[in-house]
Amino acid sequence: xxxxxxxxxxxxxxxxxxxxxxxxxxxxxxxxxxxxxxxxxxxxxxxxxxxxxxxxxxxxxxxxxxxxxxxxxxxxxxxxxxxxxxxxxxxxxxxxxxxxxxxxxxxxxxxxxxxxxxxxxxxxxxxxxxxxxxxxxxxxxxxxxxxxxxxxxxxxxxxxxxxxxxxxxxxxxxxxxxxxxxxxxxxxxxxxxxxxxxxxxxxxxxxxxxxxxxxxxxxxxxxx
Amino acid sequence: xxxxxxxxxxxxxxxxxxxxxxxxxxxxxxxxxxxxxxxxxxxxxxxxxxxxxxxxxxxxxxxxxxxxxxxxxxxxxxxxxxxxxxxxxxxxxxxxxxxxxxxxxxxxxxxxxxxxxxxxxxxxxxxxxxxxxxxxxxxxxxxxxxxxxxxxxxxxxxxxxxxxxxxxxxxxxxxxxxxxxxxxxxxxxxxxxxxxxxxxxxxxxxxxxxxxxxxxxxxxxxxxx
Numbered sequence: 001x002x003x004x005x006x007x008x009x010x011x012x013x014x015x016x017x018x019x020x021x022x023x024x025x026x027x028x029x030x031x032x033x034x035x036x037x038x039x040x041x042x043x044x045x046x047x048x049x050x051x052x053x054x055x056x057x058x059x060x061x062x063x064x065x066x067x068x069x070x071x072x073x074x075x076x077x078x079x080x081x082x083x084x085x086x087x088x089x090x091x092x093x094x095x096x097x098x099x100x101x102x103x104x105x106x107x108x109x110x111x112x113x114x115x116x117x118x119x120x121x122x123x124x125x126x127x128x129x130x131x132x133x134x135x136x137x138x139x140x141x142x143x144x145x146x147x148x149x150x151x152x153x154x155x156x157x158x159x160x161x162x163x164x165x166x167x168x169x170x171x172x173x174x175x176x177x178x179x180x181x182x183x184x185x186x187x188x189x190x191x192x193x194x195x196x197x198x199x200x201x202x203x204x205x206x207x208x209x210x211x212x213x214x215x216x217x218x219x220x221x222x223x224x
Numbered sequence: 225x226x227x228x229x230x231x232x233x234x235x236x237x238x239x240x241x242x243x244x245x246x247x248x249x250x251x252x253x254x255x256x257x258x259x260x261x262x263x264x265x266x267x268x269x270x271x272x273x274x275x276x277x278x279x280x281x282x283x284x285x286x287x288x289x290x291x292x293x294x295x296x297x298x299x300x301x302x303x304x305x306x307x308x309x310x311x312x313x314x315x316x317x318x319x320x321x322x323x324x325x326x327x328x329x330x331x332x333x334x335x336x337x338x339x340x341x342x343x344x345x346x347x348x349x350x351x352x353x354x355x356x357x358x359x360x361x362x363x364x365x366x367x368x369x370x371x372x373x374x375x376x377x378x379x380x381x382x383x384x385x386x387x388x389x390x391x392x393x394x395x396x397x398x399x400x401x402x403x404x405x406x407x408x409x410x411x412x413x414x415x416x417x418x419x420x421x422x423x424x425x426x427x428x429x430x431x432x433x434x435x436x437x438x439x440x441x442x443x444x445x446x447x448x449x
Contacts, residue, residue, distance in 0.1 A: 052313050055449060073315050084310040086238070086301070088245050100234035101316040142310065 087128030280410030353416030
């Protein structure tokens, strides 16, 4: 068995007296596509933020490629539910700025990433005027700008029409096929049927099961 | 590895571009200071000598309150769409963000001072009796004193529910020595009664101490949940 890309050991995260994560343990392997499922308040987003280094565990440890989330930041791409983009700037202006944070001065890299998510680098419109689907794609472009090995995506298909969601699933599948590890939090599990390598089910701050497929009676939106 | 200065300059350029497009901070600062100048000029009718004695206080109080308006907006645009998280997950140094924000605020407040100074001179019929060139170091050092602490405390208060109130509550007490230096230094130059060297050195010392402290503590503030 290979070494896990991500190891989560007994992670507890408390906000005051409320425990959002209650002893999460998991080993996640490189080059796999994991879908994290669960009801609202199950702890999916908190786990994702902990993996990204944005939420510090109250107890327990997280190892990403043998490092802490903070030191592994160059290997992590993070896409949150909000866009994490400046509404007043165009997509390329946003990416140029974020590229500088990663020491990337190459404009062509930004253009290439924008094209890879199916958008036009020449689009001068500010991000605030983008449709929700375009905004999600640009947000994904920001997350993959520095070519990270691990992608942490929170609700990438929310407020996106079925056609655009299907296209995004195709993009994510291609990324997994290129060797990246994907960790996708979603309420639209059926979109990932046949694409995700494993479905991780969370409930009340804990991982309650891990399955290779969705249950046969599972209902929800499906990508076409 | 990306350097402190390249990230600082990129963030500063981004902030200036955003401000140029929205003009949120500059418009509100200008409007506020304009109101202060006009209202005070109608409220008092001082002689030239009295003007020289009170103008230092009026100018800096107007700029201090106007700066708070801009400082409150410094981090607001980083909270929209949670863009600050994109910075936090990047390898960019925390201090680059702080320096860029402080430099940006310094530029915006300096622009305000450059626009307001002629108005103060006209409305209060001001003419410096002492060496007028010394107003430049006082303005530069005093402005930096306001924005460096203001940027830091604005970052501290961004996650509080009533951040507009928190910022002045945190900033004003810490700024008292600097405000005294700015007002006394400006008055000394305008009246020509005393040399302003002491106040310039006080402001310089204040700036060095507080810039160092803010840089040392900012990463903790940025990574706080």
